[in-house]
Each structure stands twice: as structure tokens, then as C-alpha cells.
Amino acid sequence: MNKDEIADVLENIARLLELKGENPFKVRAYTQAARALEILAEPLETLVSEDRLTSVDGIGKATGEKIAELSSHGRLAYYDDLREEFPPDILTLFAIQGLGAKKIKILWDALKVHSVTKLERACKDGSVATLPGFGEKTAANILKGIEHMRSHAGEFRFGDVAQIAEGLVNDLRGHPDVNLAQIAGSFRRKKEIVRDLDFIVSTKQPEAVMAFFTAHPLVENVLAHGATKSSVILKNGIQCDLRAVTGAEFPFALNYFTGSKEHNVRMRSxxxxxxxxxxxxxxxxxxxxxxxxxxxxxxxxxxxxxxxxxxxxxxxxxxxxxxxxxxxRHALPHLIECTNLRGTFHNHTTASDGRASLEDMVAAAKELGLEYLGIADHSRASFQANGLDDKRLAAQVARIQDLNDGEAGFRIFTGTECDILKDGSLDFPDEILATLDYVVASVHSSFTLTEAEMTKRLISAMENPYVTMLGHLTGRLLLSREPYQVNIPAVLDAAAATGTIIELNANPRRLDLDWRWWPLAKEKGVKCVINPDAHSTSGLQDLIFGVGIARKGWLTKEDVINTLPLARIEAVLKAKRGGSVRQGH
DNA sequence: GCCGTTTTCGGCCCGACTGTTTTCAGTCG
Structure with a gap:
């Protein structure tokens, strides 16, 4: 069992213990152990084999033993016994808004309800409303919760809600009774996936602001409308919470509701x-x-x-x-900022599957204030994306050289997003790659290799001296496609050894490599390039999402090569081929 | 069940809103 699967088991144990009415701190211990696993920087196997699990914050003797058992045997007697006590699908009920362990326990004990369909039926036939602590409104709310769960998984990509969030906060700022308004929550922390949007306002007229908010045209329905707090669901399905406080309270509320919960706990202690x-x-x-x-x-x-x-x-x-x-220790890094970016490398044009011409992409890059733009259209193996063969690539290179001849102060770099074939070889021979300024190597096929095969595939691609950067390392598509199986620390080691730059793909559907890995990459001496994977002129603006993730990954402008000015970037692109030129700042 | 500059036992973050109650439990963040 891998660490994510084990973390899921620990979460489930926590919920089952909660159902049993166990000590809430014991419940929390399992939740925290699960979380500790998720953010583990070292391979779990190492910790298990060296018997160092309990050295991890949040993992103690009992949880450590259970994790070790799951890791080596794939099952856990304690968990199996616990599950015996409840029907297996009862855990699915926790996904419904407004239902927690206590209510689920009552539903099970009194009505033998253990699934969403049975719960729905029990709400409709009136039996739920008769239970102690339940009523007509509770039953109606559960039905709403079920509907919400079914229509949206309750998760939204940051990029899909960014405009709505900014629009709403601006509307709040425009209200005459609002002094300060800010978005807090996971959105402010730039999480790649958000479940809700949290707004904080300072005002002397909280009731007026609450009324304005709950009546906003974007609101589909109102979950709660109180004097200082309201919750609504927007038409796109996302939940928004608004808190109103005084000016003096505002910094505290902003801090508290920005979280994360774990960060808050540390602050409070x-x-x-x-x-x-x-x-x-x-x-x-x-x-x-x-x-x-x-x-x-x-x-x-x-x-x-x-x-x-x-x-x-x-x-x-x-x-x-x-x-x-x-x-x-006063040692926080000075995080990279949007204005630090001077150019970008992974961009498409109409030559492959982009929607904008080469000239339009260049104009858009200049408009954004960039000093250089790299063009990396797909290679021939990506036939679904109209990948270029060597002739079309050569024609594109010639066109770019013509454009560069007429330019001053801006440079277009010639590149390719070259497919990494199943065996780790590249879609173009070295002679072709050598004619380009740089190469982004990416996987677009055979996603289902074993972890060992996929790791080997990526490493052999990086061993090619013409591979300047590795594109979207895990291939994940947020909320739609899982990352492929790959040993990321091993890939980072190879990147450091070969001098290959790792891409932070800024497309809000990818945001790959994930922010949780960048501190390790940095520690190993791996450089980052933030690329938008732009398929249109507006796609270039996705760079800001990449910067948010880079910041979450503790990266500074020194860690990211496309913060370098034009005069210095060329040497970085040539470093791996020449072998002698030092990479970076 | 975890943890430790209040340390090996006794704490563990804390408040708003809802819906059910008639003073509060459950849920959420």
C-alpha cells in the first residue's frame, strides 16, 4: 500500500472511531497521522525499513505500528475489525454537508440507514424528521446536501473560481458600508483546489452587508444568514462564507480564516x-x-x-x-513574485494545437512585459495535437529566425515539446534537437506503465543532453486525471545530476510539479522553470497561477530560471549541452 | 493517541449558526 492509500485508511479509522463515540483527541490523532503521511518528504518505505516512523511529527507508537503493518502487508487487522462493526458504505455519508458522526450514528442505530440512497429515501418518507435531534428542516437540508454532493464533487480548481472570487470581493468593496474586504481561506493560500471561498469584511453595519451578500445575483441559495456570518452557494456550485467584523478585529479575522487550520493551531498554542x-x-x-x-x-x-x-x-x-x-529563526525566503518573470518557454501556436499564431503569441508576450518567449509546439508522435515533423519544425525555426532578425530587445527562442516515447527515447533524433535553442520533454502516451518503468523512462529522457527541461512531470489533470506512477525523488535526483530543469506547469488544470515537492527539489539543487503551457494568447496569463504554486513551494526568484534577464538566459539554455557553463544565478 | 522550555500526566483552538430544544448539541471552518 502506498502512503496515500494508507492515509485514506487512517482517515477512515478516525471516522469509524468517531462513530463509536471514542475520545475526540484519539480521533484527531488518527486524522493528524494521516496528514503527516500526506506531506511526507521521504519515501515511506525508507522510514518503515529504518524503523523511524515515530520520528515524524504526529505519528506515535500506535499509529506508527499501524502504518508499518499497512505498508508491508497491505492490510490491518485493527481496521478490518473496526469496519466489521459498521456497514462498509456508511463512510460515504460523511461527504454530505451538515452530517457528522453523531447524526450518522443516530441514522444507523434508529433507521439502519447506511447509504446515500437509503438516506434519501428516509428523508423523503418522513422517518428522518421523527428522530431525536432531527426535524423537518434537518431532513430537507440533508436532501439539499445530497443534491449538492451529486452535482459537484465540492471541489473547484483555483483557476476556475479566481475571476468569480475577485469579482465578488470587488463588489463587497464597492458597498458603502464596507471598509475593508479580503478573500481569505485556501484561496488566499493559493491552494490548487478550493472547496469554498471565504470573505472577510470590516464594517459598522454588518446586517446591511450580510443582506447585500446573500442577495447577490451570483447566489443560488442561502445556507445561513446570521448577524455576522452568512453562507451561500453560488450558481456555479461553490460555497461562499462571509464574516463581518470591526476594523480592529479585521487583522485577526483575516488571519484566522486564512488558515490553514494546522497553522492556526500552532499560532494559538x-x-x-x-x-x-x-x-x-x-x-x-x-x-x-x-x-x-x-x-x-x-x-x-x-x-x-x-x-x-x-x-x-x-x-x-x-x-x-x-x-x-x-x-x-527569521529565515523565511523572499518568495518569487509575478513581476520577477522575464519570459517563458512552454507555449504552443497554430502550428500544432494552439489557437493563436506565432506572431499573436509574440505580441501577447510583449504586452505582458516579457523579454523573451519560447515556442515549443508538439512533436510528431503527438499526432492528436497536430505535432510537427522535422520539415514543419525546420520551417518554424526559419520563420522565428526571420522574426528575430527584425527585433530589438525581445527574443523568440526556438524549441519543441518533444514527446518522450514509451522506452524513454525522444521523438526527434539528436541532430534535429541540436538545431533548437532548447527542448521541453514531456510524456503524452503510455500513462499506465509501472512506477519503475515510468521512472526509468523519464530518467533516460533527462540523460539526453539536449533535453533542457522536463514538462509536466506527473501528467496529472486536476479533478480529472490522476498523476501517473513515478518515483518523484528519483526523478529529482536525476534532474540534479543531469542539470535538467523541472517545469512548474502553470496551467490551472495541471500545476505540475505539485508545490509539495518543490522544497525537496530545491534542496537537491534542481532549478525550476514556470511555464504556462499556453495554447492561446490569454493562456500566457496562467503564469500567475504558476507563481502562486512556486510561492507555496517556498521558491525564490533565484530558484526559477525564467526570472533571468534575456542577457543571461541563453547561457542557462546552453549549459547542459556545453557541459561547462554553470546554470542559474 | 500524541506530546513535552508549564514534560511522562494532563492537556489537546475556539466561536457562529442552525435546528432542535426550552438551554444546548451538532456541525463547520
């Missing part, structure tokens, strides 16, 4: 150790604790961090991946 209680409104004297220092003044969000002897932590880093410790 840190406050407690100073004798302060931190909530979404203020610092206050913690009950029953000695107030060692006077309560700090807070005008803006960063003051909260300063009060806790921390450097302010950028929202993207607030994932409880060590940022608090590093902030305490």
Missing part, C-alpha cells in the same frame, strides 16, 4: 505560551494562565506574527510545513 488567548477577534488574557507580557497592539495582520516573535508568514506558506519554526 504559541499565544497561549505567552499567556494570551488568540481567536478570530483579538488577543486576550488566557483564562487560568499567568499574563506574562501585556497584550500586544495589532493594526495589521503582520503585527500578529510580530507579537508572537515571528517574521510575518506569507499566506501561501501557512500549511504547517515548518513555516513557524523558520519564521522564528
Amino acid at each position: 504559541r499565544a497561549l505560551s505567552r499567556g494570551w488567548s488568540l481567536n478570530e477577534y483579538r488577543f486576550s488574557a488566557a483564562e487560568g494562565r499567568e499574563l506574562r507580557e501585556p497584550l500586544p497592539d495589532v493594526c495589521e495582520e503582520a503585527d500578529i506574527y510580530r507579537a508572537l516573535d515571528l517574521d510575518p508568514v506569507e499566506p501561501e506558506l501557512r500549511e504547517d510545513r515548518g513555516e513557524i519554526d523558520v519564521a522564528e
